[in-house]
Amino acid sequence: MENTTKTKLGFLAFGVALLVSNASIYYSLNQKASRDSLNETDGEVALLADRVIGVEGELGELTTLTLEDIDKFIMDNPEVVVKSLAKYRFEQEQLSKQKESERTESFMDQLYNDDSDPYFGNPNGKHVIVEFADYNCGHCKRLSPTLEQFVAIDPEAKVIMKEYPIFTDRPTSAYAALMATAVFYHKPQSYEAVHKAFMKTKLTREFIDQTIAKQGITKEDLQPHLDRAKRQIEKVRTLGAQLGVRGTPTVFVGKERRGANVTASQLKAMFTN
Known part of the structure; x- marks a missing residue:
């Protein structure tokens, strides 16, 4: 019984992480759409869209979970959401710095x-x-x-x-x-x-x-x-x-x-x- 509970909690954590990731990616897509002046490429937007589709597919496989399960898990374990968002922000900051460095390198002269x-x-x-x-x-x-x-x-x-x-x-x-x-x-x-x-x-x-x-x-x-x-x-x-x-x-x-x-x-x- 204990192993079953742990397994379910593991799936719940995974599901929550995917939901947070999905929301973050949708946010990125909206940001991309509103920043034409930064010359973001259509390829980058398409890549984000593919990630959304992939996340939705993975969520679809968690057929044993209900919204009530996920809601209860979030309420009982809010740190999962916080950690997931922190990880996402860190990764985005690193990606932004890398792009900034690459852009700067193009204009060094x-x-x-x-x-x-x-x-x-x-x-x-x-x-x-x-x-x-x-x-x-x-x-x-x-x-x-x-x-x-x-x-x-x-x-x-x-x-x-x-x-x-x-x-x-x-x-x-x-x-x-x-x-x-x-x-x-x-x-x-x-x-x-x-x-x-x-x-x-x-x-x-x-x-x-x-x-x-x-x-x-x-x-x-x-x-x-x-x-x-x-x-x-x-x-x-x-x-x-x-x-x-x-x-x-x-x-x-x-x-x-x-x-x-x-x-x-x-x-x-x-x-x-």
């Missing part, structure tokens, strides 16, 4: 080898990170001192800036990105000072102009570089869309994508450990 990107640090540094940033982004402003410290403690550090104005309701985002990029083209050695100043305070158009003027640069000096700067910012927008960069700051270290929660020592350790 555009990320790290675009001579039109502003940068600060060692021009020939081997410890290179890339940041997509908006000068009106609060998290970008908080990350900025960390990147400055990274450059200060690591002689091989180089920070490539992808000027990525995302706050369309704040005109100073686009203006600051445009002017900072033009400064880099006109007088590269002044870019770091301008960049740091923009990151340290709330921006106004007047402050942007005054900061640049303090570097001995006039608007007339920058005029010949504005078209190139505009093209570069648009190119960065396209790259960001291709990489799925939806917010700032987004930091790339090799193929790995990171947010703002990192220290200068951790950045250095990624290259030296």
Whole structure:
């Protein structure tokens, strides 16, 4: 009798796991359908659909179970559902990271080898990170001192800036990105000072102009570089869309994508450990 009970419980657990898996897969299908902008392929959706059919077939074989059996088992053993969902989420996170890494690998040259990107640090540094940033982004402003410290403690550090104005309701985002990029083209050695100043305070158009003027640069000096700067910012927008960069700051270290929660020592350790 005891073995029969254990066997039944085992089937119940299996049935519950399949139900949870089925629900999760249907959720994934719905998510796929609503994310056309991510360029998911029809093949991926078809694969998920096949998994649903497979799960339904397996459930159909558990003919001895009733809904009451499964309902009672769930109520008596809620941890089964929790564990099943946790496992599914973990697997999905790992799959997402793998896809993200593969996608990033396809754009490594555009990320790290675009001579039109502003940068600060060692021009020939081997410890290179890339940041997509908006000068009106609060998290970008908080990350900025960390990147400055990274450059200060690591002689091989180089920070490539992808000027990525995302706050369309704040005109100073686009203006600051445009002017900072033009400064880099006109007088590269002044870019770091301008960049740091923009990151340290709330921006106004007047402050942007005054900061640049303090570097001995006039608007007339920058005029010949504005078209190139505009093209570069648009190119960065396209790259960001291709990489799925939806917010700032987004930091790339090799193929790995990171947010703002990192220290200068951790950045250095990624290259030296």
